[in-house]
Amino acid sequence: MSTHKVTPVDAGEVDHIDYETDVLIVGYGCAGAAAALEATAAGAEVIVLEKLGGGGGSSALSGGEMYLGGGTEVQRACGFEDTPGDMEAFLLAALGPNADQEKIGLYSRHSARHYQWLVDHGVPFKPSLWDSPTWVPPTDDGLMWMGEKAWPFADLAQPSPRGHRVTSDGFGGKVLMQKLFEAVNATPVAVHTDTNAVRLVTEAGRVVGVVAKQYGRHYTYRARSGVVLTTGGFADNAAMVAQHAPQLVGLGVNSDGGDDGRGIVMAQAAGAAVRHMSAAQVGISLIPGMMVRGMIVDAAGRRFINEDVYPGLVGQAALFKHGLKVWVILDEQAYEEVPENERWGVQPHFVAETLDDLEQQIGMPPGALQTTVNEYNRHAADGQDPYFHKSAQWLRPLRSPFAAIDVQRGIVPPEYGEAGRGGAEVFTIGGLHTTIDGHVLDLDGEPIPGLFAAGRASSGLHSWGYISGTSLGDGTFFGRRAGVAAAQSTSS
Numbered sequence: 001m002s003t004h005k006v007t008p009v010d011a012g013e014v015d016h017i018d019y020e021t022d023v024l025i026v027g028y029g030c031a032g033a034a035a036a037l038e039a040t041a042a043g044a045e046v047i048v049l050e051k052l053g054g055g056g057g058s059s060a061l062s063g064g065e066m067y068l069g070g071g072t073e074v075q076r077a078c079g080f081e082d083t084p085g086d087m088e089a090f091l092l093a094a095l096g097p098n099a100d101q102e103k104i105g106l107y108s109r110h111s112a113r114h115y116q117w118l119v120d121h122g123v124p125f126k127p128s129l130w131d132s133p134t135w136v137p138p139t140d141d142g143l144m145w146m147g148e149k150a151w152p153f154a155d156l157a158q159p160s161p162r163g164h165r166v167t168s169d170g171f172g173g174k175v176l177m178q179k180l181f182e183a184v185n186a187t188p189v190a191v192h193t194d195t196n197a198v199r200l201v202t203e204a205g206r207v208v209g210v211v212a213k214q215y216g217r218h219y220t221y222r223a224r225s226g227v228v229l230t231t232g233g234f235a236d237n238a239a240m241v242a243q244h245a246p247q248l249v250g251l252g253v254n255s256d257g258g259d260d261g262r263g264i265v266m267a268q269a270a271g272a273a274v275r276h277m278s279a280a281q282v283g284i285s286l287i288p289g290m291m292v293r294g295m296i297v298d299a300a301g302r303r304f305i306n307e308d309v310y311p312g313l314v315g316q317a318a319l320f321k322h323g324l325k326v327w328v329i330l331d332e333q334a335y336e337e338v339p340e341n342e343r344w345g346v347q348p349h350f351v352a353e354t355l356d357d358l359e360q361q362i363g364m365p366p367g368a369l370q371t372t373v374n375e376y377n378r379h380a381a382d383g384q385d386p387y388f389h390k391s392a393q394w395l396r397p398l399r400s401p402f403a404a405i406d407v408q409r410g411i412v413p414p415e416y417g418e419a420g421r422g423g424a425e426v427f428t429i430g431g432l433h434t435t436i437d438g439h440v441l442d443l444d445g446e447p448i449p450g451l452f453a454a455g456r457a458s459s460g461l462h463s464w465g466y467i468s469g470t471s472l473g474d475g476t477f478f479g480r481r482a483g484v485a486a487a488q489s490t491s492s
Contacts, residue, residue, distance in 0.1 A: 006262075006269040009211055011203035017222045021047040021190075023486045024223035026197045026210060026263060027230035028055030031455030031475035033180035035228045035438075035483030036189045037121065044225060044487035046189045049212055051196035051258065056177040058232055058255040058427070058456075059472060063136040064172015066476070067091075067146065067469030069162035070108055072115040074143050077127035082160035084108040089157035090148055094310070096279070096465030103461050106436050107477055114477050115164065122179040124167040133288035135311065135468075138341045140167050146467050147310030151389035163469050176472065195219070200227065200266050200451070207270060207450035226450050226486030228438065230479060233428035233456035234261025235280070244277035245428060247320060252425040254283055259427065263457045267432050270451065271442040275459035276430035281466040283425040284315030285410045286328050287346050289338040292394045294330030295376060296407075298322045301359065301368030303376070306388035312466045315424055318407065324423045327362060328405040329369065331398045344411050348403035358402050373398055427456070429466060434458045438482025452486045454479040 022044035069087040088108035126142035144163035166172030201209035209222040234240040236259045352358040355370040377397035410422035439447035455475035
């Protein structure tokens with residue numbers, strides 16, 4: 001049997017079943033683990049397939065932020081009153097045009113209960129607030145802002161911090177997955193590692209299993225109730241990126257190296273529809289604490305966004321509108337105000353006593369940056385930003401000496417060791433079109449019997465916007481729902 005084919009295998013052509021179960025889950029990141037826990041809790045026999053030697057995937061390498069709200073225990077302990085309605089309004093605005101309103105509404109209404117489900121499964125969150133702009137706090141604080149206070153979002157919903165960070169020394173994704181693994185290990189769920197699903201098995205239009213490869217040999221798995229795809233996105237598949245999201249070509253990838261899109265393609269071969277395949281999170285290579293105290297400008301020296309917004313939205317604007325040819329402009333005071341442990345070793349690439357000299361060093365049009373800074377300073381002296389509405393908290397005139405940081409040169413997060421990102425690291429957030437219960441839909445908008453998906457293999461809450469924590473949050477929440485739906489699925 002050819003391993004590169006993705007067209008489904010008809011069950012009538014299968015002469016031997018190696019394994020049979022109720023629910024078969026493909027992929028063992030956060031969505032797969034959540035699906036396994038809920039499917040087995042619903043009374044189903046469950047097998048999880050993982051192509052690598054152990055689970056975790058990209059979830060384990062993440063910062064560990066989970067976007068949760070609506071009045072969680074951590075929010076209340078930190079003195080914030082939040083509502084599902086405010087959370088929904090923020091996410092609808094922040095996650096881009098045509099974001100999935102049904103999923104966002106459901107997620108927001110059940111977010112506090114999902115937080116409790118995570119805690120009940122051992123996931124730790126510390127009831128303390130990190131109150132400064134950052135990608136990942138250098139402390140173990142359990143709550144952080146994700147741009148909720150920034151324009152235009154503060155005008156649309158009552159701001160509350162909703163970035164719930166898994167308690168950890170460094171990035172928290174590894175702790176999240178450790179706790180979910182421990183919970184799965186306490187159940188009868190069987191995990192088959194080094195087992196790569198390559199094709200779906202169908203019978204009379206229903207997905208009834210997969211063909212998988214382990215150490216050069218093919219095995220057939222039959223699922224009596226359903227198959228759940230939690231195989232991740234496709235940022236590591238160069239051909240798929242070039243086809244669907246060409247603006248990501250050549251950029252670094254934020255993943256474990258295994259986001260190859262195989263699950264998406266297998267489902268497409270069975271008739272599945274996809275959504276938002278060009279959408280991506282853009283982890284731009286800058287220090288938010290530096291940017292917010294100064295400004296970010298394009299190659300013509302123009303500001304293009306309020307610097308206190310969630311930095312991932314800055315990254316999307318910088319990449320999709322300016323090709324990442326952007327610079328952080330700040331002065332000595334702004335740089336010194338950022339604590340050293342939050343700088344990640346970043347130092348200015350250009351320093352000058354005058355803006356004219358800085359323009360020449362960068363290669364900007366003469367007078368361009370001077371015009372921008374002078375206009376910024378004129379209003380900042382009054383605590384105002386009429387162009388982009390940055391909060392008065394971060395406004396003050398910039399003074400000589402000035403500095404510029406070339407974003408395309410990259411940074412090195414401490415958790416990464418020697419491997420840094422040049423300009424940006426990305427991952428895809430589009431995928432299979434699914435219902436709120438994880439049913440994969442075909443091109444007619446009808447569920448494909450027996451087929452479910454969650455996590456980055458599916459198109460979740462987002463369209464072309466992103467907020468940190470909406471991958472782990474989305475993956476675990478909708479992974480749970482997919483697991484239950486698959487357990488309750490029947491062939492009748």
